[in-house]
Amino acid sequence: MLPKVSDLVYLQVASSDEYEANREYKSRIAEMDDNNLYIEIPLDEKTGRYKPLHFGDELSVYFVAEGGIKNYFNSYVCGFRDEVVRMVAIKMPAEESITKIQRRNYLRVAAELEMAVKLMDQVRFIALTEDVSGGGLSFRCDGKWHLKPGQEISCWLLLHYRNGSVEHSHFHAEAVRVKALENGKQQVMMKFSKISDTEQQKIIRYCFERQFEIRKH
Incomplete structure (x- = not known):
C-alpha cells in the first residue's frame, strides 16, 4: 500500500548526531507523481520548529493506514518545489519495500x-x-x-x-x-x-x- 495525497507522514533524518537522529518530525503529502512524494516542510511538534531538509538527506518514514497499521519505508530528499508553499520532494518507495507493522503484530x-x-x-x-x-x-x-x-x-x-x-x-x-x-x-x-x-x-x-x-x- 502506497501513501496518498493528504496523508500525514512521520520521519527521522539520518545523522551522526545522536540527539538529531532521534527527533521525529511530522509532515503531510501535498502532491505526488510516479517518482516522488512532495511533502510540506516537516515540523517538530515538541518544539514547534520547522526542520529544514537538504538535498540527499536520508529519511526513515512511516504513515498510518486504517486499523492503526504503521507503514515504514526509507527514502531521501531529491529536490524542492517553490509554489504557494515550499515543498520537499522525496523519492517514492517501491510498494514491496514498505514494511507494515500492526499494533499487535510486530515485525x-x-x-x-x-x-x-x-x-x-x-x-x-x-x-x-x-x-x-x-x-x-x-x-x-x-x-x-x-x-x-x-x-x-x-x-x-x-x-x-x-x-x-x-x-x-x-x-x-x-x-x-x-x-x-x-x-x-x-x-x-x-x-x-x-x-x-x-x-x-x-x-x-x-x-x-x-x-x-x-x-x-
Whole structure:
C-alpha cells in the first residue's frame, strides 16, 4: 500500500548526531507523481520548529493506514518545489519495500544484541538476544539462572542504528516460555509487560532498519 495525497507522514533524518537522529518530525503529502512524494516542510511538534531538509538527506518514514497499521519505508530528499508553499520532494518507495507493522503484530527480526538482565532478587547478568520485535524478544543465557515462565525481568537492551548512534531501551518483561538447551544454556522467550512508547519506538525503529539491511543481502 502506497501513501496518498493528504496523508500525514512521520520521519527521522539520518545523522551522526545522536540527539538529531532521534527527533521525529511530522509532515503531510501535498502532491505526488510516479517518482516522488512532495511533502510540506516537516515540523517538530515538541518544539514547534520547522526542520529544514537538504538535498540527499536520508529519511526513515512511516504513515498510518486504517486499523492503526504503521507503514515504514526509507527514502531521501531529491529536490524542492517553490509554489504557494515550499515543498520537499522525496523519492517514492517501491510498494514491496514498505514494511507494515500492526499494533499487535510486530515485525520480528533475527538479531544478536547485548542485553543487561536484572531479576527481581537483584541477580544481574548479560545475555544475547536471538530475535527482537516491538512486542517482545527471545534470548539465550546460562542455565544456572533457572528462569521460569511467568517470571518478571527488568532489561536494558543495547541498540545499534545504521547511522552509528547507540541507544539503550529499558523495559520490564514476562518470561512466556523457557527451553533447556543441550549445552547447559536456556532459551527464554518473553513479552514486554511494561515499556514506554518512547522505549518501544526505539526497538521498532531498530527492527525496521535491521529488516532493511537483511533485504539488501
